[in-house]
Amino acid sequence: MKSFATFGNELYTGERSYNFVGKRKIWFSIAGIAVLLSILFPMLGGGFNFGIEFRGGSQFTISDVAHKESALGEKAVAEAVPGTVAVVTNIAGSTMQVQTDRLSDDQTLRVKDSLKAAYGVTEEHITSTFVGPTWGQDVSRQAIIGFFVFVLLATVLMALYFRTWRMSIAAIIGLLVVMVVTAGFYAASNFEVTPSAIIGFLTILSYSLYDTVVVFDKIRENTADIATSTRRTFGEEVNLAVNQTLVRSINTMMVAVLPVGSILFIGAFLLGAGTLRDLSLALFIGIIVSTFSTIFIAAPMYAWLRQNEPALAKQAKKVQARRGAETVDA
Amino acid sequence: MARTGPTSTARRTLLWLGALIIVCTLAVGGGVLSGAVSSWAPKLGLDLEGGTQMILAPKVEGGAAITSEQLDQAVSIIRQRVDGSGVSEALISTEGGKNVVVQMPGVPTTEERNLIKASANMNFRPVIVSTNAPAGAVPEASRTPADQLPKPAAAPLNASDPNWVDAALMQSFEATSCIAPTTPLPTVTDPSKPMVACEAGSGVKYILGPVEIPGKWIKTASYGLQPGAQGVTTNTWAVQLTLVKPEGAQAFKEVTQRLNAKYLTNRDDPQARFAIVLDGNVISAPASMAVITDGQSSITGNFTEASAKALADQLKFGALPISFEIQSDEQISATLGLQQLEMGMLAGLIGLGLVVIYSLFQYRALGLVTIFSLVIAGILTYLAIVLLGWAENYRLSLAGIAGIIVAIGQTADSFIVYFERVRDELRDGRGLIAAVENGWMRAKRTILASKAVNILASLVLYFVSVGNVKGFAFTLGLTAVADLIVVFMFTHPTLQLLARTKFFGEGHHFSGLDPKQLGAVPLYRGAGRFRTPEDSPDFSKSKNARAAGEAERRQTIAERRLAAKQEQMAGSRVSGSSKSESSDDSKESK
Numbered sequence: 001m002k003s004f005a006t007f008g009n010e011l012y013t014g015e016r017s018y019n020f021v022g023k024r025k026i027w028f029s030i031a032g033i034a035v036l037l038s039i040l041f042p043m044l045g046g047g048f049n050f051g052i053e054f055r056g057g058s059q060f061t062i063s064d065v066a067h068k069e070s071a072l073g074e075k076a077v078a079e080a081v082p083g084t085v086a087v088v089t090n091i092a093g094s095t096m097q098v099q100t101d102r103l104s105d106d107q108t109l110r111v112k113d114s115l116k117a118a119y120g121v122t123e124e125h126i127t128s129t130f131v132g133p134t135w136g137q138d139v140s141r142q143a144i145i146g147f148f149v150f151v152l153l154a155t156v157l158m159a160l161y162f163r164t165w166r167m168s169i170a171a172i173i174g175l176l177v178v179m180v181v182t183a184g185f186y187a188a189s190n191f192e193v194t195p196s197a198i199i200g201f202l203t204i205l206s207y208s209l210y211d212t213v214v215v216f217d218k219i220r221e222n223t224a225d226i227a228t229s230t231r232r233t234f235g236e237e238v239n240l241a242v243n244q245t246l247v248r249s250i251n252t253m254m255v256a257v258l259p260v261g262s263i264l265f266i267g268a269f270l271l272g273a274g275t276l277r278d279l280s281l282a283l284f285i286g287i288i289v290s291t292f293s294t295i296f297i298a299a300p301m302y303a304w305l306r307q308n309e310p311a312l313a314k315q316a317k318k319v320q321a322r323r324g325a326e327t328v329d330a
Numbered sequence: 331m332a333r334t335g336p337t338s339t340a341r342r343t344l345l346w347l348g349a350l351i352i353v354c355t356l357a358v359g360g361g362v363l364s365g366a367v368s369s370w371a372p373k374l375g376l377d378l379e380g381g382t383q384m385i386l387a388p389k390v391e392g393g394a395a396i397t398s399e400q401l402d403q404a405v406s407i408i409r410q411r412v413d414g415s416g417v418s419e420a421l422i423s424t425e426g427g428k429n430v431v432v433q434m435p436g437v438p439t440t441e442e443r444n445l446i447k448a449s450a451n452m453n454f455r456p457v458i459v460s461t462n463a464p465a466g467a468v469p470e471a472s473r474t475p476a477d478q479l480p481k482p483a484a485a486p487l488n489a490s491d492p493n494w495v496d497a498a499l500m501q502s503f504e505a506t507s508c509i510a511p512t513t514p515l516p517t518v519t520d521p522s523k524p525m526v527a528c529e530a531g532s533g534v535k536y537i538l539g540p541v542e543i544p545g546k547w548i549k550t551a552s553y554g555l556q557p558g559a560q561g562v563t564t565n566t567w568a569v570q571l572t573l574v575k576p577e578g579a580q581a582f583k584e585v586t587q588r589l590n591a592k593y594l595t596n597r598d599d600p601q602a603r604f605a606i607v608l609d610g611n612v613i614s615a616p617a618s619m620a621v622i623t624d625g626q627s628s629i630t631g632n633f634t635e636a637s638a639k640a641l642a643d644q645l646k647f648g649a650l651p652i653s654f655e656i657q658s659d660e661q662i663s664a665t666l667g668l669q670q671l672e673m674g675m676l677a678g679l680i681g682l683g684l685v686v687i688y689s690l691f692q693y694r695a696l697g698l699v700t701i702f703s704l705v706i707a708g709i710l711t712y713l714a715i716v717l718l719g720w721a722e723n724y725r726l727s728l729a730g731i732a733g734i735i736v737a738i739g740q741t742a743d744s745f746i747v748y749f750e751r752v753r754d755e756l757r758d759g760r761g762l763i764a765a766v767e768n769g770w771m772r773a774k775r776t777i778l779a780s781k782a783v784n785i786l787a788s789l790v791l792y793f794v795s796v797g798n799v800k801g802f803a804f805t806l807g808l809t810a811v812a813d814l815i816v817v818f819m820f821t822h823p824t825l826q827l828l829a830r831t832k833f834f835g836e837g838h839h840f841s842g843l844d845p846k847q848l849g850a851v852p853l854y855r856g857a858g859r860f861r862t863p864e865d866s867p868d869f870s871k872s873k874n875a876r877a878a879g880e881a882e883r884r885q886t887i888a889e890r891r892l893a894a895k896q897e898q899m900a901g902s903r904v905s906g907s908s909k910s911e912s913s914d915d916s917k918e919s920k
Binding site for chain 1: 440663733788
């Protein structure tokens with residue numbers, strides 16, 4: 001893998017450079033469109049597909065069934081509680097899932113017995129879940145509180161650490177883009193939004209800011225002596241920092257996405273719907289979007305927020321002047 | 331000395347880490363041997379073990395928000411009910427400051443479920459019959475024959491009237507056992523009818539008359555030391571009960587008048603007593619020693635401070651009945667639990683395997699350091715989970731396992747940040763030993779700052795969240811801490827030592843730190859030729875004096891003057907790092 005190391009070297013020296021900061025208009029436009037689509041889509045397309053935890057209802061999971069026919073389950077439910085419509089799906093392997101409206105305790109037991117008989121399994125193989133209609137809301141309300149508390153505290157933490165609130169602002173804007181786009185993806189793909197997916201969302205918060213802090217720390221290091229340097233303008237220094245950490249960003253994304261991808265694979269194909277799939281799906285998208293957002297949104301945003309500061313504008317002129325002089329010399 | 335300094339520090343740090351792991355292992359091992367910990371495996375949550383989990387939201391009558399005190403009461407009520415129903419190993423906890431979570435192995439019967447979620451009910455009933463001692467069921471042979479069972483001759487005059495006791499009630503009284511094995515009694519009873527009840531704890535068996543004071547007439551209750559006749563505090567604990575005026579006080583006056591009359595004729599007459607009944611259980615049955623006219627009474631007995639407080643709390647609960655609304659009710663089969671556990675572990679192993687392959691691919695031999703670091707982080711996390719399962723009854727859930735798997739990537743990132751910084755230093759032409767030290771100085775800050783974000787996120791999630799989110803946040807935070815320990819106590823010291831080996835120090839092709847491959851330009855190329863600024867790679871601000879010196883060499887005269895001036899102003903700063911930070915401060919505080 002010589003080429004990747006060489007790639008890293010060239011990025012480090014500035015020999016190879018991608019213009020993340022300079023072309024920010026393009027990136028911001030793309031992000032703007034993505035955000036707009038992510039907001040419009042749920043509004044026009046009927047919104048999110050909320051899981052049973054949000055709608056309320058009863059759900060049965062039957063493992064190790066002999067026959068995978070949905071009709072068996074539908075008939076069993078209709079026999080146990082006449083008038084109840086069941087949605088029966090084969091979620092993965094030999095696991096069936098039966099969802100109904102909310103059933104009372106007695107009804108739940110009757111349906112359970114009936115399903116046991118229909119699919120020829122024992123008590124050990126059947127799982128039932130009853131969810132009140134407010135449980136999902138409860139989870140999401142707490143999640144929203146968590147979101148705001150975290151964003152607020154993280155903003156303060158970053159402002160203190162980097163000693164500039166502009167980095168906090170840029171990082172939070174990058175984070176918001178990630179959240180909105182990931183949510184939009186959920187709406188567009190019609191994946192079920194469950195409390196597990198909400199956990200995934202909240203983890204993206206942590207991952208996204210984490211990723212941004214690593215890149216911003218390099219930016220802070222590169223631009224620490226900007227006032228006395230005539231080598232590069234502020235924007236160029238920021239861009240160099242992003243390029244120098246590009247290998248890290250790619251490696252980090254890969255290393256983060258690989259385990260999440262394996263949970264996604266296991267969750268989606270071997271275990272069927274459930275905690276693992278819902279959680280890892282949100283994370284999978286979120287991690288990839290986060291990496292792009294840090295590079296294409298947060299860092300250029302920071303450069304843009306600061307470039308018009310008088311001291312930095314003056315420094316940029318000095319750099320231009322020196323370059324002009326060099327051209328004349330040459 | 332410059333060489334032995336870091337080496338011995340590195341060795342010492344590694345020894346400390348070894349000691350930490352050994353101490354934790356011994357703690358777990360000791361626990362297993364002494365029987366305090368059941369096994370080396372962490373405790374598993376219900377979604378992995380199978381069982382029932384009910385999340386109940388307590389609701390106070392009138393829709394007021396529930397206080398933490400009421401939540402604690404709700405937990406103790408449910409605990410009493412669950413323990414009373416004979417379910418073993420039930421775990422009852424609060425969550426998010428507003429929910430009660432009941433977890434138990436197996437599947438409870440419909441009766442048990444109804445019992446758990448029923449709204450609690452407190453009231454006062456007069457005692458008609460009392461065994462006055464712990465009592466089991468009367469043996470079949472010695473039970474009252476059918477023809478001798480009481481046949482009430484007249485309609486009862488008041489709630490204490492023995493005419494309430496009919497044949498059926500007497501039979502049920504005799505068949506009931508209040509000592510182990512206790513007879514389950516209904517928790518919901520008709521307030522207008524007499525009932526058979528047990529006093530939890532003492533095992534005394536009663537027949538009680540109809541309800542005379544419903545719980546809603548209790549205004550408040552408190553406890554304290556009983557004031558004596560001269561206003562001097564005695565050593566007797568008492569519970570003060572205040573009833574709602576006028577209906578509560580009026581009813582209590584009538585009751586105490588009747589009961590006190592009996593008390594005055596015979597102090598030991600069971601009918602001189604009234605029972606405080608919660609959920610069909612008698613929690614206290616004091617005798618009426620005085621007529622209470624103003625609804626303010628004081629209950630004395632053999633109270634300790636704790637038991638007085640418990641009774642006062644229960645009475646207060648009666649004043650505000652709590653009902654429970656089921657938020658979610660899951661019965662997870664053991665099969666599904668096992669399947670989820672297996673799949674979770676499989677996902678973790680695949681994820682770990684992929685990370686290992688990627689690390690070796692990217693970092694060659696250095697990738698081995700990553701793998702060992704991950705293994706140590708894994709061991710620390712595992713030990714912490716087992717120890718927490720022991721000390722705090724922490725149970726690993728599927729979401730928790732997902733948190734650990736997700737953390738593999740975030741843990742590995744600390745090493746990536748570090749290794750990339752070391753590579754950057756090598757690219758600048760530094761020797762490996764110096765590159766490791768400088769790279770570490772710079773990576774350390776980044777790692778600390780970024781891990782702070784992670785830990786902050788876990789803390790916030792842990793404290794505000796409900797349900798599965800909590801378990802997830804917990805493991806995520808735990809692994810972030812384990813990661814910090816590992817990167818500081820293992821990865822860095824190991825790299826310090828490795829930098830001094832031939833394989834890494836000479837930059838073997840497969841070491842992952844080959845300067846040639848990294849395009850390094852040595853500072854000194856022999857024959858007195860130093861590299862010139864033109865062919866040098868970009869210089870970056872570094873944290874050590876040497877790098878600062880190097881940067882200084884490249885400065886223009888004007889820059890150098892400015893730097894000198896800054897240094898003067900900043901006082902006696904020596905190192906380059908503090909200089910760059912001071913300029914950082916002054917610039918960005920504008």
